[in-house]
Amino acid sequence: MQFNFSHRRQIFSSIYSMIRKRQLISLLVVKLILQALPMAGPFVFMILVDYVLIKGQLTYFKWVVTGYLLIYIVDSTFQAVHLQQTNKLINGFTFQLKHKIWKNILRLPADDEESGRVGELKNTMESDVDELKTYFNTQFIDYYIQWLLSIVYCVVLLCINYKLAIFSYLMIPLSFWMTKWLGKSMYSTSERYRKIWGGYEEWLSNSIQGWKEIKALNNERKQLATFTRFWGDLSVLFFRRQMYWFGNRSFISFKDFFVTRMNLYFLGGLLIMDGDLTIGSLILFMKYYEVFFGGIQKINSSDMDFSNLLPSLRRTLNLAVIPSAQPKGHKIRSFERITFESVYFSYRGSSRYVLEDINFQLRKNEYVALVGKSGSGKSTFINMLLGQYQPLKGNISINGIDYKNLDIQCLQKLFGVVIQDSLLFNMSIKDNFYIVKPNATIEEMWRVCKQSGIEEYIRAQPNGLDTIIGEKGVKLSGGQRQRIAIARTLLLDSSILVFDESTSQLDHETEKMILNTLEKLAAYKTVIVIAHRHSSIQAAHRIVTFDNGRIVKDVFRISRIT
Known part of the structure; x- marks a missing residue:
């Protein structure tokens, strides 16, 4: 009793x-x-x-x-x-x-x-x-x-x-x-x-x-x-x-x-x-x-x-009744720099550092390429940049304000992210766009479709933007899914664009067109690309190399490689 x-x-x-x-x-x-x-x-x-x-x-x-x-x-x-x-x-x-x-x-x-x-x-x-x-x-x-x-x-x-x-x-x-x-x-x-x-x-x-x-x-x-x-x-x-x-x-x-x-x-x-x-x-x-x-x-x-x-x-x-993992704090509308200072990180239940002694500064309107073999820490670094992980040691700040003191939702609104296997929903292309921007106009949708190289395919469909793409975009090819995911992210008009192997399934011509678009965007936005292809990093202003959780090389490029 x-x-x-x-x-x-x-x-x-x-x-x-x-x-x-x-x-x-x-x-x-x-x-x-x-x-x-x-x-x-x-x-x-x-x-x-x-x-x-x-x-x-x-x-x-x-x-x-x-x-x-x-x-x-x-x-x-x-x-x-x-x-x-x-x-x-x-x-x-x-x-x-x-x-x-x-x-x-x-x-x-x-x-x-x-x-x-x-x-x-x-x-x-x-x-x-x-x-x-x-x-x-x-x-x-x-x-x-x-x-x-x-x-x-x-x-x-x-x-x-x-x-x-x-x-x-x-x-x-x-x-x-x-x-x-x-x-x-x-x-x-x-x-x-x-x-x-x-x-x-x-x-x-x-x-x-x-x-x-x-x-x-x-x-x-x-x-x-x-x-x-x-x-x-x-x-x-x-x-x-x-x-x-x-x-x-x-x-x-x-x-x-x-x-x-x-x-x-x-x-x-x-x-x-x-x-x-x-x-x-x-x-x-x-x-x-x-x-x-x-x-x-x-x-x-x-x-x-x-x-x-x-x-x-x-x-x-x-x-x-769990307390919010996102403390209410400073609201960030724009950024000048994001700084990593002696950052260490390991996943829960693991004693091995995934990131170790990371010192890095991202500045406004940079075009940065992150390179390194699989498991070197690039994706984990991006997750920490987005505020999804907290460092075990060191700190991350934006405009001099520690991430811990930020309104994390405002921070994440600064980012538009395209991952290698972006999730698309079993609805129309238009509705997939509305998910990220409910007030988007049709003109805006066609503009980002053109920038991502998917416009021609969509216009060829009987239902156009109302075409149903199936669970996880199963009715599309891998390249078509990636291009729609890229278009959806461009629709957000975020200050910082992150592309995690997002052009890996595209043909050479489409990839070239998207990279040219990213290069143009880098004139007024910050672009970060995780890539293994050499073609994906040619236009980057800066190449950061990861190895075993460390940044082993950070090269600022004076001119574009041709």
């Missing part, structure tokens, strides 16, 4: 700010009325038995009919109000929760997003939020109302006949002990189930996206074996969870029907024979006892369900 109450308090404190207080109070009042209403039914039934059926006082019959009619009208009215209030409160709470989670997912540090958490984050956003919604409706509100009503019924039973009441209470502690014992096993099983399910979601997403590679590598059998392994583990854990729940429910039912209730009727019969109790009072007691014990059953079931939900609830709230 202490386990559940303490964790329920922690969860409530986490979600309190997302709850509309007036709606919550209104819903609590309506629920209390609906939960208390069943107390009236047995009382009316007792009058029917003792006064109408046994004593023959038919004048009471009209009050019995009136009582049942009023109960029906009040119950129907408040059920409708309850449905309306619940939907308003739950939907508002769910929106606030999903908004916070999505906002925090977008703000996660890059190394968190790259650490294999895609399936887990997707599962949290979809399934776990629904679990918290269920908790809010059935565990948070109903749970405490059941406790309050159980206390009220406990007092009422004592007032009807204290001897029967005390006897009926003897078995209740055993119910809670059984629930607590099974609940611990339920929690650990649910935690394992949730982790395996997150791994399955991630594997499934990757497999569907990489179906071409699976077929090309003749890997279908291995993928089928992986699917079977996942579902074998999940099925075992699901069965185990169901058995814990069934065991708790069976124990309570056996104790209630075959132990407590039979003995209560036997003891009640003895009290009626001694004149301490009437038949109507015994029926009233048993009716209230059924409601009382039904409330105890609901509390026990809620505790079991809570143990099952707790892993999902913790994960959801951890993601909903």
Whole structure:
């Protein structure tokens, strides 16, 4: 019990700010009325038995009919109000929760997003939020109302006949002990189930996206074996969870029907024979006892369900209430220089430096080429330039202001980035442009399409800019995807343009045209190119060479190489 109450308090404190207080109070009042209403039914039934059926006082019959009619009208009215209030409160709470989670997912540090958490984050956003919604409706509100009503019924039973009441209470502690014992096993099983399910979601997403590679590598059998392994583990854990729940429910039912209730009727019969109790009072007691014990059953079931939900609830709230990784600070609208001073960096869980003793200064309107073999640190350097990684040692500053003191969103607006495998969405070319610039004009789109060498292809399509390009641009060739990605970045009109092997899949003529465009842009923008091709760096004003995480050469070129 202490386990559940303490964790329920922690969860409530986490979600309190997302709850509309007036709606919550209104819903609590309506629920209390609906939960208390069943107390009236047995009382009316007792009058029917003792006064109408046994004593023959038919004048009471009209009050019995009136009582049942009023109960029906009040119950129907408040059920409708309850449905309306619940939907308003739950939907508002769910929106606030999903908004916070999505906002925090977008703000996660890059190394968190790259650490294999895609399936887990997707599962949290979809399934776990629904679990918290269920908790809010059935565990948070109903749970405490059941406790309050159980206390009220406990007092009422004592007032009807204290001897029967005390006897009926003897078995209740055993119910809670059984629930607590099974609940611990339920929690650990649910935690394992949730982790395996997150791994399955991630594997499934990757497999569907990489179906071409699976077929090309003749890997279908291995993928089928992986699917079977996942579902074998999940099925075992699901069965185990169901058995814990069934065991708790069976124990309570056996104790209630075959132990407590039979003995209560036997003891009640003895009290009626001694004149301490009437038949109507015994029926009233048993009716209230059924409601009382039904409330105890609901509390026990809620505790079991809570143990099952707790892993999902913790994960959801951890993601909903994490502090922003992007501190609010100085807003940067333009830049003159970006400076790296003795910067060291290594990835989480690794002791090896990926970047080591980096000293570098990027100036406005430079055209810089970064070269070096794969794994030399070029892409990591770019990620740090974008503010996605923080140095372990040293510092990075823009216009003399440390990155740590910046509004990181304003910093990132300075950059337009094209990576080697840029993500395109399964929508039209126009809509892919609107993603980066919602207010872009058609003229602007055609201008950047011309600069990136994709204009001719798009104009040749029957639907032009409205052409659907498929998931990740699957309907396009590699070069066409890169050119659309480049056009999309040019549309941003950012101060600093970063191209990470973005011309690697282009033919010579298209590459030459784009490089000429970059050279023109370098007259009023800063351009950074990561490249292996010699052709990609011919127009650069400066060539920076990386090797094993260090800058080993930084050459300023006086004139363009021809």
